Amino acid sequence: MAPLIVCEDLWKIYRIGDVEVQALRGVNLTIERGEFVAIMGTSGSGKSTLMNLLGCLDQPSRGRYQLDGLDVSTAKPDLLADLRNRQIGFVFQNFNLIPRTSALENAQLPLFYRGGSIKEQRRQAAAALQRVGLAGREQHYPAQLSGGQQQRVAIARALVGAPSILFADEPTGNLDTVSSREIMDILEQLNRDDGITIILVTHEPDIAAYASRELVMKDGQIVQDVRRAPHLSGVT
């Protein structure tokens, strides 16, 4: 069975006027199913750019990216959308919930685009909310929830479609330590119990400590790749 993620010489080049920014400069990377990967590195080193490519939100300027044996570096937008819908879950630093829309409907969103009975979609969304400890908050709007709770809605939205990979770009960046711990515990549980591959970007070493593998990026390249024994809660 092919690895889940295989990147070969991945480049991303932005052009603003005459200025060329090389956000990624030849990234080679292989990630197996069930890994928990933390990506660290200075600001501007290309972490988010890499995440977006891996998450099929964007496409590389050059190089090859195979997701689950499928070459997606040149895939059409609709195929990418379908991959994002079925294989991938996203958690963002700023939650990115749809405002003035209930927690339930936010969590339901991926299923909404997948189709099928509305009742079943609602049931699954409610189950996902329960999973992240938000049972009873289904009808709350994002503005009526704390930051940690909002991020948990976002996780519910990411996991509702039973994806293979969950991408989290600084998921605790806007949260206090207690909420951060709660979020990380949920992610760890999803990785351990459901076998969901987790790829996480963070600036904080104690968040990275949850992962079993740590990548460090610098100037658009991976400069360090360390595997280690899984995190034991209470390191901090």
Added chain:
Amino acid sequence: MRLTSPVSPRLPMSAFVLLTVMTALRILSRNRLRAGLTMLGIVIGVGAVIAMVSIGQGARAAVQAQVASMGTNVIVIMPGSTTVSGVRGGQGGAVTLTINDATELKKRSPLLSDTGWAKRDVMQIVNGNRNWNGPVNGVSPSYLTIRDWSFTSGGPFTEADMESAARVALIGQTTLENLFDPGEEAMGATIRIKNVPFQIVGVLAPKGQSAQGTDQDDVMFIPFTTGERKVFGSQFLGSVGALFASTDQSADLPEAVEHIRETLRARHRLGPDQADDFTIRTQVDIGKVQESTSQTLTVMLFAIASVSLLVGGIGIMNILLVSVTERTKEIGVRMAVGAKRIHILTQFLIEAMTLSLFGGLIGVIVGIVGAQLTTLIAGWPTMISAEAILTAFLFSLAVGLFFGLYPANKAARLNPIEALRYE
């Protein structure tokens, strides 16, 4: 792990459409004032469409009813020529039409199924101590068939009544109401015209207004001969007020009119450079006047409708462009969780069409009220049909679809990353 198959862009499912409509309603209800102002153009446009169609149809129905009340395939020939402006001149001056003309026409033209004649004057009619000044028509029995008069009681007078110049009369509804007390029996009653007693042998069924707006039921018919000898006091026996003819087929009307013209010109010894000394009219001409007036109004309403629908459409486009910009980040989020272009496109198209349909709905109400006010105030006949409402709905839907397409497409073509980054 499931294998991903390249999924062809399916059409959005009904559940998706349903939820999207509900979302659209929620978003619009959040910005009621904005939505209302945006819809205004559509409201006016659709209102104008409804008013336009119902006035047009009302006018057509009225014309049809009037043509029917005139009798089918009727040709009216009146003395006097027609000037360029369409006004008859010389009427009542020279005596140009006679009973002989009518019998000759019947003989010469096989297309004419019947001919009749009439002469009318306004007379004082007396019943006991009540009297009424109204038109009295001396007519041939054939006139009654040609004009399609029917009876609520009694019946027409006969050729025998004509020959004997019998003193019998047929009475119209308006005349009856003015001469008799409610519930008083008119049939068989004796009334006096110019002091000559007449027995009422028939009560006419009502016909309503004519194309010229006169009350056709303010009428009384007596045999032509009786009128000529005992009531009107004509100088020339056999001269008539108007001739009437009919054909079996309406398609024969133009040819029959030509026959009549040729025959009458020959009989009246008119040279090639002399104008007709009579005027021929058919149901076609009679409808024209009414139609041209209602057409003017229709053209005006059409202009209002198109301009308002255009303005309304542009308003919808504008508000949607604003909405797409405001909700760029939301679009990015939707794309990130798997919305395809068709989903985003559909979402904004549905929003546009919800706006325009709501506008259309209010417009229909405005149109119906407007049409009814037109009837009430201007006395225009209007007719609100399901067809008009359907047309208006389709119009508003089309406007929403057409003007929503550009903003919706703009949203669907957003790059997910750029949309997510948008602040």
